[in-house]
Amino acid sequence: xxxKGYGATSISDIAQAVGMTKxxxxxxxxxxxxxxxxxxxxxxxxxxxxxxxxxxxxxDPEKRLREIIRLHLRRLFENGLEFALLFPERRHLEPAQxxxxxxxxxxxxxxxxxxxxxxADQGKLRDLDINIAAVHILQIITGVARWCMQDTGISEDxxxxxxxxxxLSAVLER
Amino acid sequence: xxxKGYGATSISDIAQAVGMTKxxxxxxxxxxxxxxxxxxxxxxxxxxxxxxxxxxxxxDPEKRLREIIRLHLRRLFENGLEFALLFPERRHLEPAQxxxxxxxxxxxxxxxxxxxxxxADQGKLRDLDINIAAVHILQIITGVARWCMQDTGISEDxxxxxxxxxxLSAVLER
DNA sequence: AAAAACCTACCGATCGTTCGGAAATCTTGC
DNA sequence: GCAAGATTTCCGAACGATCGGTAGGTTTTT
Numbered sequence: 001x002x003x004k005g006y007g008a009t010s011i012s013d014i015a016q017a018v019g020m021t022k023x024x025x026x027x028x029x030x031x032x033x034x035x036x037x038x039x040x041x042x043x044x045x046x047x048x049x050x051x052x053x054x055x056x057x058x059x060d061p062e063k064r065l066r067e068i069i070r071l072h073l074r075r076l077f078e079n080g081l082e083f084a085l086l087f088p089e090r091r092h093l094e095p096a097q098x099x100x101x102x103x104x105x106x107x108x109x110x111x112x113x114x115x116x117x118x119x120a121d122q123g124k125l126r127d128l129d130i131n132i133a134a135v136h137i138l139q140i141i142t143g144v145a146r147w148c149m150q151d152t153g154i155s156e157d158x159x160x161x162x163x164x165x166x167x168l169s170a171v172l173e174r
Numbered sequence: 175x176x177x178k179g180y181g182a183t184s185i186s187d188i189a190q191a192v193g194m195t196k197x198x199x200x201x202x203x204x205x206x207x208x209x210x211x212x213x214x215x216x217x218x219x220x221x222x223x224x225x226x227x228x229x230x231x232x233x234d235p236e237k238r239l240r241e242i243i244r245l246h247l248r249r250l251f252e253n254g255l256e257f258a259l260l261f262p263e264r265r266h267l268e269p270a271q272x273x274x275x276x277x278x279x280x281x282x283x284x285x286x287x288x289x290x291x292x293x294a295d296q297g298k299l300r301d302l303d304i305n306i307a308a309v310h311i312l313q314i315i316t317g318v319a320r321w322c323m324q325d326t327g328i329s330e331d332x333x334x335x336x337x338x339x340x341x342l343s344a345v346l347e348r
Numbered sequence: 349a350a351a352a353a354c355c356t357a358c359c360g361a362t363c364g365t366t367c368g369g370a371a372a373t374c375t376t377g378c
Numbered sequence: 379g380c381a382a383g384a385t386t387t388c389c390g391a392a393c394g395a396t397c398g399g400t401a402g403g404t405t406t407t408t
Contacts, residue, residue, distance in 0.1 A: 005263075005266075006179075006181070007181020008180075008181045008265075008266065010396080011397080011399080012397085012398095020355090021354075023357090024353070025354090026399070027354065091179065126339075128339060128340065128343075129336050132336040133336070135321050136314050136317065136337070139313055139318075139320075140310050140313060140317075146262070147309050154306070162303050162307070163306075166302065166344045169344045170344035174348075184363065185364060185365085186362090186363085186364095195390080197366080197388070197390075198388040199388090200364090202387090205364080205365080206363095206365090
């Protein structure tokens with residue numbers, strides 16, 4: 001589903017990928033839509049556990065922002081890129097499920113906004129719109145995953161380092 | 175197709191949207207795949223005309239980069255966001271068509287790379303990987319469109335200004 | 349023997365696409 | 379100026395394929 005997209009991935013495809021038939025798979029899921037929903041929830045739980053929970057305790061907002069980018073990218077590389085690539089597929093869900101997904105996405109965005117606000121309080125931030133800057137940073141994170149999944153050569157460490165550098169340079173004064 | 179995605183948009187949907195029947199529409203197109211291809215080609219022609227051709231003659235690389243971001247975002251707002259939102263749908267094309275689309279995308283990326291290189295020659299660039307930075311800038315442009323198509327309130331001028339500021343701050347020395 | 353996991357076979361619906369012909373439009377000869 | 383033919387545009391109806399999903403039975407595990 002990550003490779004072909006929600007619409008182009010049939011239940012048969014998924015069943016075959018896990019070594020089952022359609023009907024066998026349906027014993028474990030309640031429907032295609034709900035499967036996508038569960039995947040998104042699962043992916044966001046992972047982000048919450050591996051990123052949000054770990055950076056909470058970092059006092060310095062600059063270090064925290066660096067860690068947000070680093071941990072999120074590491075997660076994307078190690079796990080299946082689900083969050084970055086499947087997030088736009090939320091349009092195939094029921095409105096209520098869409099809201100649930102969007103809500104959690106906005107919570108995550110809020111985490112970045114808080115870090116930027118604290119940087120602003122310390123006078124370390126450029127003159128910029130914090131909400132928009134937060135979107136840009138999140139866009140960089142997911143963009144790297146989107147672009148570099150077929151890309152060759154470039155090492156993950158280098159990508160992470162460059163992304164952090166780029167994002168921080170964009171927002172920090174001086 | 176921009177709203178629902180390639181897979182979730184049927185030929186009937188498109189025919190109805192233009193006030194025709196399926197069979198009537200098929201007199202003008204050769205197939206669904208080819209329709210997507212034509213849309214992508216058309217969108218990229220527009221970018222080439224409205225962005226690439228206009229910034230060619232700007233000598234100063236910093237001004238040129240600013241204009242690339244500004245003109246591209248303006249185009250996305252005025253036209254239908256096709257390029258930003260339909261570009262990932264290229265996976266539904268034949269390999270040969272995919273290559274054609276990707277090739278033109280890379281050309282565009284090259285335009286940004288050249289601007290960054292010239293900035294580096296002038297000593298105005300931070301210590302960063304030019305190729306990755308170019309991807310980040312392009313990601314910011316398309317990301318703004320992706321995020322803000324449902325967003326309320328924020329004015330287009332403000333979005334453009336903030337995107338330019340963010341991108342330039344990220345790459346410029348000092 | 350009870351329960352969970354899984355399969356074969358099938359359902360109705362919808363998909364992209366095609367075909368033969370009907371309107372509508374344009375071109376041409378007189 | 380206009381009828382007649384040629385061409386373009388569009389539609390109704392249907393095609394085979396595939397889709398998501400289900401019913402009922404069989405195998406495997408507990």
